[in-house]
Amino acid sequence: xxxxxxxxxxxxxxxxxxxxxxxxxxxxxxxxxxxxxxxxxxxxxxxxxxxxxxxxxxxxxxxxxxxxxxxxxxxxxxxxxxxxxxxxxxxxxxxxxxxxxxxxxxxxxxxxxxxxxxxxxxxxxxxxxxxxxxxxxxxxxxxxxxxxxxxxxxxxxxxxxxxxxxxxxxxxxxxxxxxxxxxxxxxxxxxxxxxxxxxxxxxxxxxxxxxxxxxxxxxxxxxxxxxxxxxxxxxxxxxxxxxxxxxxxxxxxxxxxxxxxxxxxxxxxxxxxxxxxxxxxxxxxxxxxxxxxxxxxxxxxxxxxxxxxxxxxxxxxxxxxxxxxxxxxxxxxxxxxxxxxxxxxxxxxxxxxxxxxxxxxxxxxxxxxxxxxxxxxxxxxxxxxxxxxxxxxxxxxxxxxxxxxxxxxxxxxxxxxxx
Numbered sequence: 001x002x003x004x005x006x007x008x009x010x011x012x013x014x015x016x017x018x019x020x021x022x023x024x025x026x027x028x029x030x031x032x033x034x035x036x037x038x039x040x041x042x043x044x045x046x047x048x049x050x051x052x053x054x055x056x057x058x059x060x061x062x063x064x065x066x067x068x069x070x071x072x073x074x075x076x077x078x079x080x081x082x083x084x085x086x087x088x089x090x091x092x093x094x095x096x097x098x099x100x101x102x103x104x105x106x107x108x109x110x111x112x113x114x115x116x117x118x119x120x121x122x123x124x125x126x127x128x129x130x131x132x133x134x135x136x137x138x139x140x141x142x143x144x145x146x147x148x149x150x151x152x153x154x155x156x157x158x159x160x161x162x163x164x165x166x167x168x169x170x171x172x173x174x175x176x177x178x179x180x181x182x183x184x185x186x187x188x189x190x191x192x193x194x195x196x197x198x199x200x201x202x203x204x205x206x207x208x209x210x211x212x213x214x215x216x217x218x219x220x221x222x223x224x225x226x227x228x229x230x231x232x233x234x235x236x237x238x239x240x241x242x243x244x245x246x247x248x249x250x251x252x253x254x255x256x257x258x259x260x261x262x263x264x265x266x267x268x269x270x271x272x273x274x275x276x277x278x279x280x281x282x283x284x285x286x287x288x289x290x291x292x293x294x295x296x297x298x299x300x301x302x303x304x305x306x307x308x309x310x311x312x313x314x315x316x317x318x319x320x321x322x323x324x325x326x327x328x329x330x331x332x333x334x335x336x337x338x339x340x341x342x343x344x345x346x347x348x349x350x351x352x353x354x355x356x357x358x359x360x361x362x363x364x365x366x367x368x369x370x371x372x373x374x375x376x377x378x379x380x381x382x383x384x385x386x387x388x389x390x391x392x393x394x395x396x397x398x399x400x401x402x403x404x405x406x407x408x409x410x411x412x413x414x415x416x417x418x419x
Contacts, residue, residue, distance in 0.1 A: 003041045003294035010035055011287065011296070011331060018373065018391045025374065025384070025391060026276045029283025041290050049289070050282030054248040055111065055378055059281065060273050061251025062115030065230060067272025068258035069119045072222040074230075079123030088128040091193055094135055097121060098142040098192065102185045105146030106153045109247055111378040112237045114143045116230065122205045122386060131202035136387040137397060138192045140379040141371060145188040148368045149181035150174060152241075156338035160364035163342040169356065179416040180365055180409060187408050191401055199397045203388040226263045229254050274385050284375040288332035297328055297340050305344065314354045314419040315410065318362045321345055322406055325366035330376045334367040357417040362409055369405045371398030 014032040017023060023031075037047035050056060069075040086092055097117070104113040121139055125132040147154030151161060151174045161171035233254035237247050259269050291297045304324045308316060321341060328337035341363045349356035370376030372395050374384045380394065 003039075003290075004296040004299050006039050006041055007036065007287075007290045007294040007296040008299070010039070010041075011291070014287065015331070018375075019395070021391055024276070026279040026283065029280045029287070029375065031283075033283045033286035036286060036290050041294055042286055046289060047286055048282075050285035051278075053282065053285050054246065056278055056282050056285075057248040058109075058111060058251045059115070059278055059378070059382065061248065061253075061255040062112065063273045063277075064255035064264075064269045065233060065251070065258055066115065066119035067268060068226050068255075068263040069230065070123070070272075071264040071268055072219065072226045074223045074226045075119045075123040076127070077223065078120050079125075079127040082120075082124050083128045088130060090130050090134065090197070093124065093128070093130070094138045094193060094197065095189065097135060098138050098189045101139055101142035102146030102149070102189070105143045106149035106181070107238060109237060109240075110143035110147040110154060111382070112234070112247055112251070113146075114139055114379040114382050115251075116234055118382060118386060126205045129204075131200075132205040133203045133387040133389065134192075134197040134200040136383040137196070137200050137389070137393075140377075140383045141188050141192055141196070141401065142185070143379040144368055144370060144377055145181070145185040148184055148365055149178045151177060153177070153181070154368050155335040156364045156367040159335060159338050160342060160360050163339075163346070164356070164360060167343075167346050167356075169346075172357075172361070177361075177364075180361065180412050183408055183412055184365065184405060187404055188401065191404060195400060196397055199393075199400075201388065201390075201393055205386070222261075222263050225261045226258065229257050229261070229263070276385050277381050280375060280384070281378065281381045284331075285333075288336055291328075291332040292336045292340065297332060297337070300324070300328065301341060301344055305348065311352065312348075314352065314358065315414070317345075317348055317352075317354075317359055318410060318413060319406070321348075321359055322362045322366040322409055325363045326369045326402055326406075329367045329370045330373045334370055334377060338364055338367040354419045355417065358413045358419060361413055361417055365405075365409055365413075369402055371401045373398075 010032050014028055017028040018025060033047050036042045037044055101113055117139060121135050122132055125135055151157050157177050165171040233250055236250045240247055258264055259266055301324060304320055308320050325337055325341050342360055345359040345363055346356045349359050374380050374391060374394050
């Protein structure tokens with residue numbers, strides 16, 4: 001049996017275990033990686049490479065900074081201030097939260113945006129005595145759609161432009177993505193404020209190990225220090241390209257600064273890390289790598305392209321490539337899915353004599369519509385434990401949103417980028 005087939009079998013088994021949650025999600029993810037190693041699809045180094053992945057390191061650093069915000073009382077004070085101004089209306093809080101997240105995600109990492117805002121959201125919900133789960137799901141969705149507004153908002157956008165340039169075609173402009181990104185973001189907000197929030201579970205925020213003693217959170221000096229560290233980390237991440245320091249390095253520097261300045265102790269820092277999230281994401285990365293290296297992703301792509309026939313219409317191609325890109329990105333890196341499909345899109349466009357721009361744009365945007373699994377994108381993984389979500393919660397909330405995103409793309413993309 002070839003490696004592509006073995007990978008697809010492991011993926012299918014993992015999907016069933018994710019959906020049923022017979023065993024914990026993180027255990028399923030790590031087990032899938034180990035099985036691929038035992039089958040020879042991945043090397044031992046590749047099986048555990050996810051634990052040292054830059055995004056996992058970013059997670060760990062931001063979890064510690066988030067724990068420091070709770071430990072010093074900064075998150076609580078922000079939460080109280082927000083509730084005093086906006087009241088305890090769930091929809092008003094969700095609208096404000098999503099708008100802020102969309103704006104931040106459009107110009108900086110959507111992962112870092114969620115990691116920075118999550119502790120604040122949890123404390124706002126705790127102060128206002130409202131369920132945290134709908135707000136955290138809204139946070140993740142806003143981060144995903146907000147990243148589609150500019151070229152730097154999400155890696156697939158950069159990749160789409162680079163692919164066009166490699167093919168000696170005009171690349172997309174910096175704000176050109178906003179033509180579809182802004183309507184998609186507005187649609188995401190409307191969906192969560194109406195249908196989506198009713199589909200979410202309604203759990204109250206859990207107390208974490210780093211929040212055991214309220215008496216330890218009354219030092220104004222430490223609050224100020226923590227606030228300065230947080231602002232410095234956010235600004236450094238926004239200016240990542242200018243200062244030449246990677247986001248994961250910035251996050252770890254911020255985490256170390258929190259410990260060194262006494263905002264939290266070393267033990268509190270360790271307890272502040274959500275290890276379920278770390279191992280879930282670290283386990284899925286090797287599976288995504290196997291999808292790409294074994295040819296399993298290419299196999300799926302070839303089957304879908306073959307189903308379109310010899311002379312497919314451009315609109316059919318947009319729909320098919322959106323579904324394929326969106327489908328792949330639920331279980332593999334959205335960057336990898338986009339990288340796999342972008343060259344295929346250009347070839348198809350040239351074959352039927354159509355412009356490649358609408359097809360390439362559909363692939364890039366679809367790669368960011370990663371709403372239906374907790375492992376589809378880092379923001380989804382980050383909110384999993386804090387929101388007490390189950391795998392099927394993502395499916396239930398995400399599927400209607402994917403269908404609405406497809407409709408928005410099919411309607412708008414051909415108008416802006418004609419065939």
